[in-house]
Amino acid sequence: MAHRELDELDKKILSIICENARIPFLEVARECDVSGAAIHQRIQRLINMGVIKGSEFILNPASLGYETCGFVGVFLKKASLFHSVVDELNKIPEVVEVHYTTGKYAMFLKVYAKNNRHLLSIIHDQFQNIEGISSTETIISMEEAYSKQPPIK
Template identity: 30%
Template sequence: MSPRAPVDDLDARLLALLLERPQVGVLGASRELDVARGTVQARLDRLVQQGVISSLAPTLDPSAMGYPVTAFCTLAIQQQAGHEDLLSHLQGIPEVLEVHTITGDGDLMVRVVARDNPDLQRVIDLVVSTGVVTRTSTVIALAELMAHRTNALVGAAVERSPSVSGRSLTP
C-alpha cells in the first residue's frame, strides 16, 4: 500500500472552498461539500496537524491597515552570532512580517512594512540596531503584481497524486 497523499480530492475541495470563502465554517463546508460535519472537522484537524494549514486566521492587508510601503531587506550577519537572539529582536518589531534564511550574498531575507519612506528608515534602523548585522540591502516593492497564493498548489498536489488524478476540484 502506497503512503497517503498529503492532499486528496476531498481535501482539495475543502481547501479550495476555504480559500474562496474562509468564513464558511465547518457546518457550511459540510453542506457545500455534501459530507458529514465530523468528516470536515476531522479533515481540518489532520490538515492542521500535518502543517498543510497553519491557521484558520483571517488574512490581513498591511496596506489597508496604514502600512502601504513594503520592503525586502537582505541582512548579512556576524557568522559567530546565533540567529536566535536576532530572531527574537526581529519578532519584537511589529513591522517585520517575515524572516527567512537565504543563500547568496546575505544570510536573512526580511519582509517589512512601513507607513511611508521615513517610517521605513525607522524600521530599518530598528532591524539593524543589535550590532549583529554587518551589512544590509533594502529594496522597496513598487507594486504587487501577484499576491501570495497557494490555490494553484492545491490543484497541483491532487494532479500528482495517482489515486485521485483526473477528479474535479470544484466543490
C-alpha cells in the same frame, strides 16, 4: 517536514477553505457531498498532520497607514548569530516575515512602514543596532501584484 498524502476530498476541502476560511463547515460539507461531522474530522486531521497551520484575518496594510512595503536582505557577522538576530527582529512590529536564506543574504525580511522615512528609521535606528547584523540592502515594493497559497495537488 515530510510531504503528506492527501486524497481528493482533502484537496477539495482545502481548495474551498483557502478561498474563504470563514465558510461554515456545513456549507463545505454540502459542496463536498459529505456530512458536517466528516468535514470537521477531516479539517481536524489536516490540522494535526500540520497541513493546515491555522486561520487568520488578512489585514490590508495600506488601510492601517502602512504605505511602504520593503524587503530587506540582511548580512550577518556570523551565521551562528541567526537565532539571536531573529529574536531581536521579532521585537520590531513592522517586521512581518523573516526568512533564513541561501545566496547573497543570510536573511531576507518583509517590512511594512508608514512611508519611506519610517522605513529608513527602522533600518538605521533599529536594524543597525542589532548585534550580529553587519549590513542590509533594501528593496521597496511598488505594488503587490498578488499573493496566494501554494497549489493543492
